[in-house]
Amino acid sequence: MAEQLRLYSYWRSSAAYRVRIGLNLKGLAYETVPVHLVRDGGEQHGAAFRAANPQGLVPVLQHGDRVLRQSLAILEYLDETWPEPALLPAAAYDRQRTRALAQNVACDIHPLNNLRVLQYFERTWHVPQPERDEWVKHWVGEGFTAIEAMLCGDAGRGRYCVGDTPTLADCCLVPQLYNARRFGVALETFPTLLRIEQACLALPAFDAARPERQPDCPPPQ
Template sequence: MNDRLRLYSYWRSSAAYRVRIGLNLKGLPYELFPVHLLRDGGDQHKPAFRSANPQGLVPVLEHGQRMLRQSMAILEYLDEVWPDPPLLPATARDRQRVRALAQLVACDIHPLNNLRILQYFEREWHVPQPERDEWVRHWICDGLDAFEAMLHDHPSTGSFCDGQVPTIADACLIPQLYNARRFGVDIARFPTIARIEQACLAHPAFDEARPEKQPDAPEKSPG
């Protein structure tokens, strides 16, 4: 199999951020192909990108001749094709817990503050910006409250969400915290999450994946 990897990404996309973390944790070199989600109505809506992903969403990971879609499926694909170091724990019980944490973010928090949802609110229902931001904060805090409860005093919680090495749970959590801060959420209200965030951001794989370090990130102001 041709192991050339190209990641279609947007610097501020939470889902693409997850996959950048996963690729970095695996130590896999990849070419980053920026897809600007805002400029000229969004590159994701153009026919060239729709041929890569009919949903018009990032990330897409091109592996040889294959187009891989959906960040969670991509992360598990990476773990199956390049199993070392693992992104999931060794036992079925612990893998279930890690998947549950990851999906709490990917399935329950993130979709409710996704760019296309907020754009629909603005375009179709003319919801003012303050109300849109309040919607985002409500669902982020609702989800992170549950995430914190699932971590707090659990015997499997360590320096990271599960034990002493990062997993897909951490790869999902950190981008969501970046997003939370954009909307004014105080992460200090989630002490276990805040502690794990510091451990993650000190890890080179997470540090290199930060949005502000991506080649398509604006130098000064977000866009």
């Protein structure tokens, strides 16, 4: 029997969203273990979760007795453990392009707008909500402008970020677009990103990973 996969996740965490997409693309069954990032000060700060991830961040993927951390590293682990369908293209140049796009989101956009950053602004510097929202909009806009230009200038671009098969880059882009809408980022100047998102969300693997389809998503008010 295959070792069980258990994903410690929060329904609207974009980093956990990336990993859900990757698991679904691979056709891998997994158990979701919700970690509420806001309730009671954030369950990620508790001793039990810190034992699994000293950073106090989701996602964490448990594969048997192995504990995996950091969404991009988890996705590459999935790709190396279950090679088909591949999340990274075969050609070295295409793999580089894929990683560059993924890292633009995961390393440059997302860390500036993560929950812990916004909470620090609020609790330590007492930055008002409108200014925190403008911070998010600015850095998402900067990142999306660069990604749009990279994609439009890439002769090898296809239906998805790199070619006609979803890759690691798409796993990162779609959740970041979801986050952008949460903060009211204007997206009409990014038509290529929106076209790729539409193509991705038409796939069952992406559709099933949506935040509103997760077991810990609160019911509509």
